[in-house]
Amino acid sequence: MKISVDEDRCCGAGTCVLLAPDVFDQREDDGIVVLLDASPAAGLHATVREAANVCPAAAITVAETA
Amino acid sequence: MTSTVETNPAEVPDFPMTRAAGCPFDPPPAARAKQEEAALTRVRLWDGSTPWLVTRYAEQRALLSDPRVSADIDTPGYPSPSPLPKGGGGSRISFILMDDPEHNRLRRMVTAPFSMRRVGAMRPAIQKIVDDLIDGLLAGPRPVDLVDAFALPVPSLVICELLGVPYGDHDFFQDNSKVIIRRDATIEERMAGHQALTGYLDRLVADKEAHPADDLLSGLAARVTAGELTRAEAAQMGVLLLIAGHETTANMIALGTLALLEHPDQLALLRESDDPALVASATEELLRYLNITHNGRRRVAVEDIEIAGEVVRAGEGLILANDIANRDTSVFPDPDRLDITRDAHRHVAFGFGVHQCLGQQLARLELQIVYSTLYRRIPTLALAGDLADIPFKHDGSVYGVYELPVTW
Numbered sequence: 478m479k480i481s482v483d484e485d486r487c488c489g490a491g492t493c494v495l496l497a498p499d500v501f502d503q504r505e506d507d508g509i510v511v512l513l514d515a516s517p518a519a520g521l522h523a524t525v526r527e528a529a530n531v532c533p534a535a536a537i538t539v540a541e542t543a
Numbered sequence: 544m545t546s547t548v549e550t551n552p553a554e555v556p557d558f559p560m561t562r563a564a565g566c567p568f569d570p571p572p573a574a575r576a577k578q579e580e581a582a583l584t585r586v587r588l589w590d591g592s593t594p595w596l597v598t599r600y601a602e603q604r605a606l607l608s609d610p611r612v613s614a615d616i617d618t619p620g621y622p623s624p625s626p627l628p629k630g631g632g633g634s635r636i637s638f639i640l641m642d643d644p645e646h647n648r649l650r651r652m653v654t655a656p657f658s659m660r661r662v663g664a665m666r667p668a669i670q671k672i673v674d675d676l677i678d679g680l681l682a683g684p685r686p687v688d689l690v691d692a693f694a695l696p697v698p699s700l701v702i703c704e705l706l707g708v709p710y711g712d713h714d715f716f717q718d719n720s721k722v723i724i725r726r727d728a729t730i731e732e733r734m735a736g737h738q739a740l741t742g743y744l745d746r747l748v749a750d751k752e753a754h755p756a757d758d759l760l761s762g763l764a765a766r767v768t769a770g771e772l773t774r775a776e777a778a779q780m781g782v783l784l785l786i787a788g789h790e791t792t793a794n795m796i797a798l799g800t801l802a803l804l805e806h807p808d809q810l811a812l813l814r815e816s817d818d819p820a821l822v823a824s825a826t827e828e829l830l831r832y833l834n835i836t837h838n839g840r841r842r843v844a845v846e847d848i849e850i851a852g853e854v855v856r857a858g859e860g861l862i863l864a865n866d867i868a869n870r871d872t873s874v875f876p877d878p879d880r881l882d883i884t885r886d887a888h889r890h891v892a893f894g895f896g897v898h899q900c901l902g903q904q905l906a907r908l909e910l911q912i913v914y915s916t917l918y919r920r921i922p923t924l925a926l927a928g929d930l931a932d933i934p935f936k937h938d939g940s941v942y943g944v945y946e947l948p949v950t951w
Contacts (some may be wrong), residue, residue: 488647488897491904496888499658501920507803508654508661531889533899535608 478522479540480529482512486536493528493537500525501537512535555593558586558862559838566835568802570866574598578867582851586862594622594860595853596839600871600891602851603863611846612861612897616640620843622860624940626730637776637783639898646897652766653780654901656705656759662904665701669912674701675830677920686927686950693796693917694947696791698909702788707758707780708747716740720786725786727938737782744781748774759784760812774936784902791835792906794936794943798914799829801933801947803918804926806881813883818869821917825883826907829914831890833879837942850897898933923951939948 480500491502492507500521502511517525529537560571570633577584578598586596597603606612615621638649677694683692695717703710721738722728744760751764752774761778803810813825839862848855855861869890870878893900899904918924926933927948936947 488899489901490657490899491659492899493656494659494869495904495907503658503660505653505660507651508658509651514618515945524941533608533895534897 478516478519478525479542480512480515480517480525481538483536483538484509486534488534488536490533492533493533496528497521497524497530501528505522523530547871555585555587558588558691560586560598561933562937566800567930567933568881570834570837570864570870574864574867575798576872579870581853582863583855584852587629587862588622589625590623592622592860593852594620594862595855597605597850597861597863598867598871600868600874603865603868603891604895606842606848606855606861607840607863607891607894607898609848611844612842613638613642613845614646614842615642616841618843618845620858620860622841622843623843637779639783643897649772649776649780649838650901652732652763652772653759653784656762657901657903659904664697665705666907666912668704669909670916673912673916674920677917681921686948688803689800689947689949690793690944691946694800695793697787697796697913698792699761701792701905701909702785705759705788706784707751707756707760708785712743712800716743716785717789720790723786726940728818740779740782740785741775744778744785745774748777748781763948787896787900787903788905789793790941791902792834792909793939795829795833795906795910797915797947798833799910799928799941800917800949801926801944802829802833802881804924808884809881810918813914814922819911819915822911824886825906825914826910827876827887828881828883828885828891829894831869831875831887833942834869834890835942836864836890836892836894836940837941838862839864839866840898865894896924921951924949925951933939 487510491503493510494503500514500517502513504511526539529539556573562571577596582602583595583597583601585593587593599733631905637644637673645890653688677682680687699713700710719740720737722732748760748764751761752768755761755764760781763772763780766772767774842861842863844855844857844859844861845858870891872878874889893903927950936943936945
């Protein structure tokens with residue numbers, strides 16, 4: 478799995494951090510998404526897919542790699 | 544611009560719709576019937592216009608994140624909720640009624656204090672506010688109105704602390720914000736309320752420019768000084784955050800408590816568990832089930848959009864009924880049942896898209912602290928009187944109860 482985030486689209490709602498705090502964080506000065514781990518362990522994949530799904534601004538893209 | 548419908552005008556129902564007598568927690572049956580009929584149907588507003596009512600979950604999320612949909616109240620065809628002049632007094636109420644890039648620029652000036660980490664750091668302060676208010680309840684007379692004595696003070700104290708608004712002024716801003724969100728208030732009443740609040744925030748921002756502190760309004764005041772924001776814009780943002788910060792959460796506390804009292808098995812489950820995960824899921828479920836922003840999110844199409852077998856034309860209004868979407872059986876099985884153990888986190892009570900509630904993490908934390916503290920510290924909490932006598936806010940833009948007499 479390869480994750481990418483679009484800072485320009487992010488609206489700082491924080492739903493990704495709520496679901497997957499090991500993978501996503503928010504920037505201190507404006508609350509915009511920070512990607513902590515672009516290739517998380519398999520055990521986190523379902524949660525990351527869900528974080529992308531509920532991201533209100535569709536700022537998280539998940540590419541499924543082999 | 545007014546949308547037109549080819550079908551018999553008599554068949555287009557009025558919106559907002561009415562809840563069924565005796566079912567205060569359920570959305571209007573007529574709106575649920577519309578959801579079964581189609582994903583999008585027409586409704587008639589106070590001004591005779593007939594925007595689309597979007598009732599199903601998938602279509603609602605798709606439209607709320609579609610760049611061909613505008614949230615700008617000045618876009619022709621925007622479904623106006625009332626005869627109130629746009630924005631309440633000649634100017635738009637901050638960024639919630641704007642599109643990007645203007646919306647994004649203004650919203651980002653206030654996102655930092657609402658991040659997960661900054662909100663999480665407020666936990667001890669919020670817990671103390673809640674505990675102190677419960678101490679006050681326990682020391683005071685019974686019965687007591689829970690709205691006045693607890694549900695309203697909790698979020699008011701929290702948002703005042705965050706913004707840097709003196710809590711001593713709470714009677715003033717609560718009275719004015721009540722008028723602004725009441726649907727049956729006259730135009731004059733609402734405009735007067737809005738102007739009073741804007742003037743108050745304008746003076747407060749000016750004061751913070753001269754005497755900055757560690758709070759959100761001081762941050763905005765610094766941007767005014769730096770020329771990034773006008774003082775009027777800063778005041779508008781302050782009004783928005785002050786209203787949004789206390790009315791919504793207050794209603795979730797009081798209405799949520801009433802819903803739990805009416806579902807004693809669920810209340811017992813919550814009271815007797817010390818699992819933070821259950822408190823979190825109960826909070827999401829109450830947000831889904833009660834969905835207090837019951838008049839739908841308002842939008843307008845700026846291009847033709849093909850969706851669910853219909854074509855929404857440019858200039859046609861959209862009302863995204865999130866309370867109905869939260870009862871969509873394809874996402875939430877047995878949706879009319881309050882079940883605090885269900886996984887309800889996909890609910891759209893905070894909206895969806897780039898306008899999704901800025902304060903949602905703060906609201907979550909306040910509600911989790913309240914729901915895990917109040918019923919445990921007052922285990923015999925009970926309604927003082929009959930459910931039938933409780934006055935519900937059918938006329939407000941935020942649903943809830945005007946009063947909740949309780950005893951223990």
